[in-house]
Amino acid sequence: MKSVRPITLNNTLSGKKELFVPLKKGKVTMYNCGPTVYDFAHIGNFRTYIMSDTIRRVFEYEGLKMKQAMNITDVDDKTIRRSLEEGVTLETLTAKYEKLFWEDMESLNILKPHKILGARDHVKDMIKMISVLLKKGIAYKTADGIYVSIDKVKNYGVLARLKIANTDSGTTGQANHEHGRIANDEYDKENPRDFAIWKFSANKDSAEEDETVAWNAPFGCGRPGWHIECSAMSIKALGKTIDIHTGATDLIFPHHTNEIAQSESATGKTFVNYWIHGGFMNVEDEKMSKSKGNFLKLADLVAEQISPIAFRYWVLTSHYRSQVNFSFDAVRAAQTALLKLCEEIIRWGEEEKIDTKAKTGKLKRIAKIAPDETYKKEFETAITDDFNMPQAVATMWKVTKDPALSPAEKKTTILDFDKVLGLRLADISTISTSPILKKEEIPLEVTVLAEARLAARLAKDWPKADALRAEIESRGFSVKDTEQGFTIEEL
Ligand SMILES: [Zn+2]
Incomplete structure (x- = not known):
């Protein structure tokens, strides 16, 4: 077995790059804060899931050996509000958006976590944790719910570097709750307050008679707050202490701060050793918001002929912690680069065949070629240095341009790198159905063929152009010449 290369990563908790030391040698436990399934996920959310997928692939x-868990928030303020607005049950609403979420994840080639936990299925675990927090005097009951007293929590707000005045850090008997209380799941960093972990329903005594979403609990009928959901599910899936917990930077406060508070108060143990947070994404230089109409779904990109895999590739070209600006032009440029790479891979495959034929006189599987050592080392240096994917992508391009490598060596090296990059490059060289776009869209290799045909036309190589047209048509598409180049349509 090869020895494990040291991996460094930026830990939000310390604010520094640290050497990763797992709890158990050779194993990694990772929890990713999953989607709240009340609407489509937007491309900023998917950037964060590409980050966690990359982390898993690097390890x-x-x-x-990875053990990765993700929650599905299928009950909280947002899901309940939306189900009432749409006049559908919470189950109907969340089932619809969860299905769409996994379809998008699949088209981005994001590996499915080993454990997927729905919040509604784990209310029992949350009730148990709330009971412990009440018993320990960390949580208290009011008329509308159960709250965590942040004054009772040891080191509250360390992750977000909060400055809290007059806290007694749980050293005195009675909490004074002078920070006030907040029932909402989301609130402002400037205003840390006691937060709700359980919200009583209108009828506190019985879940059955209540028309809202509610569960019976020893402390009163109601439903969990968002923060307690992740604490309970992370512990349930992966244990009291885990290696890594991920999310976008906007989750540092209050969500992750409160997760730490609840979990560590309940178990008395460190909740997470390494916190990893992904940077923010603007769209065309503006913050994404529904009112501005720049709230982009993956389907909006596909409608603009941008492949989800091209979006993935574009995401990998900036560091996960940096703030990025999405623009259609930038992603189109990334797609063009990716198409070029696919073209190269197809060409190498062809050259490899010709090469083999010349040597053996017949088409035969060539001997297994290993990835190029020097580039592999360079690639690994990048990915183990706080998941430096832009650097890793640069190394990949160096491989494609190195005249010292044979086509077969290039192809083998790049397909090896693709285990981490996840660009489905192994599929592009062989299959005739679309590896990158969904079926109803134009497959990437058809576009590649059409581009090759355009090049042949420009070179006035008519036989080649005709052969390529036949090739495109054999895949169920027609190509028409235009002044700008070509258009492709399904036959
Ligand atoms: Zn969470």
Whole structure:
């Protein structure tokens, strides 16, 4: 077995790059804050899931065994509000958006976490945790719910570097709750307050008679707050202490801050050793918001002929912690680069065949070629240095341009890198159905063929152009010449 290369990562808790040391040698536990399924996820959310997928792929590439869990928030303020607005049950609403979420994840080639936990299925675990917090005097009851007293929590707000005045850090008997209380799941960082972990329903005594979403609990009928959901599910899936917890930076406060408060108060143990947070995404230089109409779904990109895999590739070209600006022009440029790479891979495949034929006189599987050592080392240096994917992508391009490597060596090296990049490059070289776009869209290799045909036309190589047209038509598409180049249509 190869020895594991040291992996460094930026830990939000310390604010520094640290050497990763797992709890159990050779194994990694990771929890990703999952989607709240009340609407489509937007492309900023998917950037964060591409980050966690990349982290998993890097660890696996380096020979560590991953156990990855993700929650589905299917009950909270947002889901309940939306189900009432749409006049559908919470189950109907969340089932619809959860299904769409996994479809988008699949088209981005994001690996499914080993454990997926729906919040509604784990209310029992949340009730148990709330009972412990009440018993320990960390949580208290009011008329509308159960709250965590932040004054009772040891080191409250460390992750977000909060400055809290007059806290007694749980050293005195009676909490004074002078920070006030907040029942909402989301609130402002400037205003840390006691937060709700359980919200009583109108009828506190019985879940059955209540028309809202509610569960019976020893402390009164109601429903969990968002923050307690992740604490209970992370512990349930992966244990009291885990290696890594991820999310976008906007989750540092209050969500992750409150997760730490609840979990560590309840178990008395460190909740998470390494916190990893992904940077923010603007769209065309503006913050994404529904009112501005720049709230982009993956389907909006596909409608603009941008492949989800091209979006993934574009995401990998900036560091996960940096703030990025999405623009259609930038992603189109990334798609063009990716198409070029696919073209190269197809060409290498062809050259490899010709090469083999010349040597053996017949088409035969060539001997297994290993990835190029020097580039592999360079690639691994990048990915194990706080998941430096832009650097890793740069190394990949260096491979494509190195005249010292044979086509077969290039192809083998790049397909090896693709275990981490996740660009489905292994599919592009062989299959005739679409590896990158969904079926109803134009497959990437058809576009590649059409581009090759355009090049042949410009070079006035008519036989080649005709052969390529036949090739495109054999895949169920027609190509028409235009002044700008070509258009492709389904036959
Ligand atoms: Zn969460």
